[in-house]
Amino acid sequence: MEIRIQNLSKKYKDIKALNNINLTINTPAMIGLIGPNGAGKSTLMKILVGQLIPTEGDVLIDGISLSKREKYLKERLGYLPQDFGLYEELRVEEYLDYMASLKGIKRNRKEVIKRVLITTNLEEKSRIKIKTLSGGQKQRVGIAQAILNSPELLIVDEPTVGLDPEERIKFRNLFSEDSIDKIVILSTHIIEDVESICNLIIVINKGKVLFIGEPSELVKKAIDHVGVIEVTGNNKEKFLERELKGEFKITSTVITPTGTRYRVVSRNLSSSFEKVVPSLEDAYIYCMLEGGEDKYVFV
Numbered sequence: 001m002e003i004r005i006q007n008l009s010k011k012y013k014d015i016k017a018l019n020n021i022n023l024t025i026n027t028p029a030m031i032g033l034i035g036p037n038g039a040g041k042s043t044l045m046k047i048l049v050g051q052l053i054p055t056e057g058d059v060l061i062d063g064i065s066l067s068k069r070e071k072y073l074k075e076r077l078g079y080l081p082q083d084f085g086l087y088e089e090l091r092v093e094e095y096l097d098y099m100a101s102l103k104g105i106k107r108n109r110k111e112v113i114k115r116v117l118i119t120t121n122l123e124e125k126s127r128i129k130i131k132t133l134s135g136g137q138k139q140r141v142g143i144a145q146a147i148l149n150s151p152e153l154l155i156v157d158e159p160t161v162g163l164d165p166e167e168r169i170k171f172r173n174l175f176s177e178d179s180i181d182k183i184v185i186l187s188t189h190i191i192e193d194v195e196s197i198c199n200l201i202i203v204i205n206k207g208k209v210l211f212i213g214e215p216s217e218l219v220k221k222a223i224d225h226v227g228v229i230e231v232t233g234n235n236k237e238k239f240l241e242r243e244l245k246g247e248f249k250i251t252s253t254v255i256t257p258t259g260t261r262y263r264v265v266s267r268n269l270s271s272s273f274e275k276v277v278p279s280l281e282d283a284y285i286y287c288m289l290e291g292g293e294d295k296y297v298f299v
């Protein structure tokens, strides 16, 4: 599958949620879509699944406009929205059966449901009413419905929210294994999730793509922009003032026997800092610093 996003913009009244996005994605890809709150991630995902119509531009699925691909996409898409409504009165298996019928799954429906119940560790809960499940278990039901049709394109908006660490690891591995022959787009704020499974990162902010590429390329861009420094008690206030003035962004603070050790990301790192190897999180912050101003785009 090829997804080609062309000059895509979306306006909600006077808010430009997406501002002239151009991207091409091909199978296979395990994509991490990251960006701060309000960056436009959900809007982009909703357009990709045909739930929202763009104000300008188009999305081509295998060369044909999304607007003419409704059935084609429905058969190949799995989607877990950020706020998915579950039918609380239904039992888990009834809900999955209903979702399977909406997706047009007729053959082996029982087996298909059983398979996703096993995959999402919900077998024991299959006869339980959704309203009595915990938040994390409901999230698993959401993931289960998204993978019912073994989709070629799996779009998941913050899928690991509410899951405990073990479950998070399990699900990110599931998405990753699934991406061998498909496109998985995973929107998240959890950089660790992206780091461990994604081979492509798309960073967006204020509706613009700031970066697209491999995680290692993003990290490379932050080399020489990340440093640490130990600040003693008397100098702490002055140091923190420098952050307020925008000289750098503190990404970690550790109290030491002699003062405080800060890790910072800066566009122009002063020589007073000891340079360190950037993490993906540092690189993301650096990307935000560079791309936060309209005059500079990182791609």
Ligand SMILES: Nc1ncnc2c1ncn2[C@@H]1O[C@H](COP(=O)(O)OP(=O)(O)OP(=O)(O)O)[C@@H](O)[C@H]1O
Residues within 6 Å of the ligand: 012, 013, 015, 016, 017, 035, 036, 037, 038, 039, 040, 041, 042, 043, 044, 082
């Ligand atoms: N239905 C809507 N009506 C008006 N404005 C909207 C609507 N949906 C989103 N927006 C605005 O569009 C912008 C992008 O929102 P979007 O939900 O796509 O961001 P996001 O990156 O998914 O954020 P988050 O990480 O907080 O979920 C924000 O400024 C948001 O307030």
